Amino acid sequence: MKVVITRIELVNLVGKIQNIVPVKPTIPILSNILIEAIDDQLILSVTDLTVSVRIYVEAKVLEEGAITLPAKRFFQLIRELTAIQVEIHAPSSEIALVNAGTSRFKIQGMHKDEFPKFPNLSEGIQLNLSSSQLSYLLSRTSFAAARDDSKHALNGILLQSLENTIVFIGTDGKRLAKNNIEIDNIPTDSSSYIIPLKAVEEMIRLLDSKEDDPVTLTLMPDKIAVEFKSVTLITKLLSGQYPDVSRVIPEQIANPIALNRDELMSLLRQVSLFTSENSNSVRFTFTTGELHLSAMSGSIGEGKVHMPVNYGGEKLEVAFNPNYFLDMLRHSKDESVHFSISDPYNPGLITDSTSAQFVIMPMRLEVNVS
Template identity: 55%
Template sequence: MKVTLSRLELVNAIGKIQSIVSSKPTIPILANILIEAHQETLTISATDLTVSMQVQMGATVEEEGGITLPARRFFQLVRELTTGEIVLHTNEEEIAFIEAGTSQFRLNGINQGEFPSLPNLAEAEKFSIGADELKGLLSKSVFAAAREDSRHVLNGVLMQIENGMATFIGTDGKRLAKVDSAVEISADHKGSYLIPLKAVEEIVKSVDTEKGVKVSLMADKIAVEHDATVLITKLLSGDFPDVERVIPAESAFTLTLHREELMALLKQVSLFTTDKSHSVQFTLSAGELTLTANSSEIGDGKVSMPVDYSGESFEIAFNPFFFHDILRHSKDETVTFGMTNPFSPGLITDSTTAQFVIMPMRLASTV
């Protein structure tokens, strides 16, 4: 293989793919990236066996071929170079020679045949969606997903496709986010796809195109294609919880809350919670919502805001950080907050299709 390529374009490609490479690979080849030259294109691939990514860039290809190189070392070298172009060529002993101006480097590689093969997407069911819309749907659901939960099905986002609609759901058992959107797909296609957390975060981070995104659906994998980048991920296995049982069908009463004002108050009063008790008491009285938190170690805080409420006094407690996260992922000036009793989940909605559920907490002790 022998190619001449732009160093800046290579740096940009590296920036997209570097986080796919595992810091603690289970087998040595996973610490490498696959570099392939074909016609006028250089393709760089990385995988951790769960999430894989391919990035393509233009190059002047004198000899076609491929090699795998140690990702961390190669990335560091490319970033340190200062020339506009790089010449990369390999020999039969799986050694890569990198030339940048008068500088020359030799990097030992591994035969490309040892690199895990990526699936063929030709037979997959596909749908198209706007890049910003996909990022929005994933962002509004992934924040509620669990991190390293023993219930591994919660460590991801469930995507359900039915009747031309895509629904995205994330939950950690204490909060839940559900949002949906129409997609361009066969109306009779139906399926559930449990996307790992790392893959969701990589999609949100890497999708930076103004063009549409193509999503390919397979039995145990999905792929997201945009511009010259393809991300492929294996799906989590297992039964996702029946979230419809958790989402309140109706509430005893609802409030309209000013989002940014409540976010500011939650930040203030959360300073008086402890690691053992992330609990803030919400007290409703005529025309007012009061938030209180107290700790014998820290002190206490009390803030309030006007609300349109005329019922009897009502008390409930929530995790202020979870509540703030929900408000942060809504863009409306106001949100609707529905409650029934101190032991039932609250439902937060805005002008979109999003539904956010937050479980109540035990009131913090004053001792």
């Protein structure tokens, strides 16, 4: 194999995919990056056996071939090079020569046949949407997913394929985010897929949220794939049963409380400074025309703020984790959001002008701030 490519292009390519390489691989080959020179393309692939990414770019291929090289060391090397172009030459299946200007390097690699094969996508169900749509759905859902939860299925987001609609749900048991979008080419049979959070975060990172470039989402029984521009990401699905979240999503009340998003975020950030690690909760007190927020910590002090709201019911006191509430406000899109809650013991529902639903569980009310 012998290929020539600009250093900037090579650094950008490897930088996009090197997060997939596991820090502590279960087998040595997983710490390597597969480099293939085929036709007029340089193709790079990495995998951790759950998430696999392949990316390609046009390059000057002098000799076709392939080799795998240590991903971390290779990335560190090409970042430090100063030459405009880089030549990668693999005279054997386990040795690569990297030439850049007057610099010469020899890197010990591994045979390409040891690298796991990329899955076949030809038999999957294909859905078409834009990069901005998919990025939007994933980012507004994944923040609520669990991390390292003993309930394995919660460490990912649920994708449901329904008639003319795909639904994304993330929850850690304390909060929930649900988003959906209508698309035309969905099969009539409904299906569910649990996507690992690592794969979701890589999709968000790779997708261009500001562009409407076409994305192909391929659904298979045990994996899904996202194809976007020159990138293909494939992930295995999480096993297990995702909880039936429909039972915890409250119905929006007839006259929900309108909350100014920016003002509430500012006040929540202020008063949350007076919460402690042991009691990370803020008291929400709704009275006629006002919302009072308060928090107290014996070692820090206490904070009280308030804002006008369109509440006209009986006094209502409920406690929430301020960070969870801020996350939901941050992922809402309107200047004013709607908040539905029935009592201090059942979850609250935040909605905006989109189809999104954000659910937050209440916390135990502490003793009143004096």
